Amino acid sequence: MSKLTTTAEGIRRLVRDGDRVSAACGLEARIPFSAGHEIIRQNKRDLTLVGPISDMLYDQLIGAACVRALEVAWIGNVGAGLGHNFRRAAEANPPQIRIVDYTNLTYAIGLRAAAEGVPFGVTRSLFGTDIGSQREPFRKIDDPFGSDPVFAVRAIPVDVAIVVAQRVDENGNAHVWGNLGTTGDSVRAAERVIVIAEELVAPDVIRGDPNRTLVPGFLVDAVVIEPGASHPSPVEGYSERDHGAFEAYHRATRTPEGWALWRREWIDGIADRAAYMRKVRA
Amino acid sequence: MNARLLMVVAAARQIHDHEVVFAGMRLPLLGFAVAKATHAPNAVGLFENGLIREIPAAGMVVTMGDGPNQRHATLATSLIDVMGMLQRGHVDVGFLGGAEVDALGNLNTTKVGSTRLPGSGGGSDIAAHARRCVFIMEHERRRFVERVAYVTSHPSGPVTLITTLGVFALGAGPARVVSLHPNVSRERVAEETGFSLDYSGEQTTPEPTPAELEAVRTADPTGFWTGASQ
Numbered sequence: 001m002s003k004l005t006t007t008a009e010g011i012r013r014l015v016r017d018g019d020r021v022s023a024a025c026g027l028e029a030r031i032p033f034s035a036g037h038e039i040i041r042q043n044k045r046d047l048t049l050v051g052p053i054s055d056m057l058y059d060q061l062i063g064a065a066c067v068r069a070l071e072v073a074w075i076g077n078v079g080a081g082l083g084h085n086f087r088r089a090a091e092a093n094p095p096q097i098r099i100v101d102y103t104n105l106t107y108a109i110g111l112r113a114a115a116e117g118v119p120f121g122v123t124r125s126l127f128g129t130d131i132g133s134q135r136e137p138f139r140k141i142d143d144p145f146g147s148d149p150v151f152a153v154r155a156i157p158v159d160v161a162i163v164v165a166q167r168v169d170e171n172g173n174a175h176v177w178g179n180l181g182t183t184g185d186s187v188r189a190a191e192r193v194i195v196i197a198e199e200l201v202a203p204d205v206i207r208g209d210p211n212r213t214l215v216p217g218f219l220v221d222a223v224v225i226e227p228g229a230s231h232p233s234p235v236e237g238y239s240e241r242d243h244g245a246f247e248a249y250h251r252a253t254r255t256p257e258g259w260a261l262w263r264r265e266w267i268d269g270i271a272d273r274a275a276y277m278r279k280v281r282a
Numbered sequence: 283m284n285a286r287l288l289m290v291v292a293a294a295r296q297i298h299d300h301e302v303v304f305a306g307m308r309l310p311l312l313g314f315a316v317a318k319a320t321h322a323p324n325a326v327g328l329f330e331n332g333l334i335r336e337i338p339a340a341g342m343v344v345t346m347g348d349g350p351n352q353r354h355a356t357l358a359t360s361l362i363d364v365m366g367m368l369q370r371g372h373v374d375v376g377f378l379g380g381a382e383v384d385a386l387g388n389l390n391t392t393k394v395g396s397t398r399l400p401g402s403g404g405g406s407d408i409a410a411h412a413r414r415c416v417f418i419m420e421h422e423r424r425r426f427v428e429r430v431a432y433v434t435s436h437p438s439g440p441v442t443l444i445t446t447l448g449v450f451a452l453g454a455g456p457a458r459v460v461s462l463h464p465n466v467s468r469e470r471v472a473e474e475t476g477f478s479l480d481y482s483g484e485q486t487t488p489e490p491t492p493a494e495l496e497a498v499r500t501a502d503p504t505g506f507w508t509g510a511s512q
Contacts, residue, residue, distance in 0.1 A: 027331040027347055052361060052403075072401065073404070075400055078345045082400060091396055091397065101402065102401075103403070103404065103406040104361060104403055105362070105366075105369060106407070109362070124411070125406060126410070127438075129406055129410075129433045129435065130433045131392070178347075179331040179352060180359055180361070181331055181360065182360065185362070233347070234348060236349065241348050
């Protein structure tokens with residue numbers, strides 16, 4: 001049965017207030033900006049965003065007050081540095097968001113534990129750091145088979161993973177290439193999965209190159225075909241990073257008023273991604 | 283000779299031939315390209331987003347996910363695969379930067395006072411597992427502190443710190459001056475450094491060779507990173 005739908009319908013059906021959402025799997029590439037903007041338009045609330053890095057998408061969700069907590073390794077605007085909405089929310093007194101600080105590797109290890117259905121993973125990172133002194137995600141434990149201690153990283157559960165693929169069939173089997181980040185584990189860890197792809201292809205195309213299949217369709221709940229869904233982040237083989245858009249966002253959002261104007265122009269005033277792409281190309 | 287150019291070349295010289303490098307972004311990534319083009323043609327670059335490269339990117343790269351950094355990679359895989367190799371001990375040298383550094387080589391990229399910064403990214407893991415680290419930073423007193431406010435990254439090996447003023451060695455023992463850039467005085471360095479320095483081995487940072495300059499121009503043709511405006 002076809003799982004094809006629209007971003008708006010997929011978000012309406014599969015993202016719930018209070019969810020733990022992974023919308024950052026490819027680090028600086030394949031970021032589902034269209035889905036993030038739809039989450040903002042639908043006014044989802046109290047989300048916990050997880051991920052290694054999402055470039056400026058998480059900054060936008062924080063600015064729109066969709067976010068209660070962050071469990072991330074890095075947050076900001078990669079080309080420009082900091083994310084203004086994130087800073088305002090984190091520096092408010094009292095803070096408007098709760099932050100659990102990971103490192104890229106410890107995030108990936110916690111996510112993999114969730115993807116494999118075990119309670120924790122282990123790492124030799126974190127020794128001597130203040131990150132490692134956070135008790136909620138990390139505990140120093142003895143190696144049961146040896147003498148040196150290691151850090152346990154608690155499994156990072158995910159309610160809904162939103163991932164961008166290059167191509168997908170109507171059952172959700174998806175080919176992804178370029179750097180993969182944490183895409184595979186995000187899908188395997190999640191309770192619900194939305195795949196957003198540049199192209200719809202026949203199942204035979206997927207089966208013609210199974211090593212390229214990162215997402216098995218049986219884990220997928222919704223399939224969206226939406227060219228440009230990742231703009232301004234790059235999709236290898238389809239589009240380059242639009243550096244100017246990241247810089248413009250950085251300049252525009254220095255103040256809350258600037259963010260409100262940016263949001264009105266690029267999110268609230270836009271019906272869907274097709275309209276967004278027409279505006280980008282205008 | 284502008285400081286950025288000296289820093290890129292100094293970074294390149296930290297990479298030895300056949301080494302495995304966590305090259306990061308910005309100036310270190312240029313340093314990797316310069317090293318590959320000059321004295322270290324067999325160096326291998328690892329990227330935490332899941333890429334492994336044996337040849338530098340052909341084209342301007344702002345983030346490691348950019349098209350030019352993806353194309354002609356040798357391997358494109360998952361974050362945990364590449365960072366797992368780092369944890370396993372396969373990386374010789376890792377490049378990092380931060381808001382604050384102290385004489386022990388600790389880096390802070392998380393928070394200073396009420397100011398919230400972006401966080402570790404892969405930095406803390408690189409510091410923990412690379413055999414040695416190279417930090418690249420603006421040399422300012424507010425950044426060079428006795429003790430960092432928050433330890434994001436704690437290096438397990440020796441640290442070479444390349445700044446806008448010179449090259450320094452951090453880690454075991456007191457912080458040492460390796461070299462000061464041409465026309466930089468000890469007084470200027472002391473003003474901008476919040477911890478004491480041992481000058482006994484001080485030299486002058488060598489000027490780039492013609493081959494290194496040529497390699498920088500190839501890797502940064504528009505001078506975006508190393509031009510006079512920087």
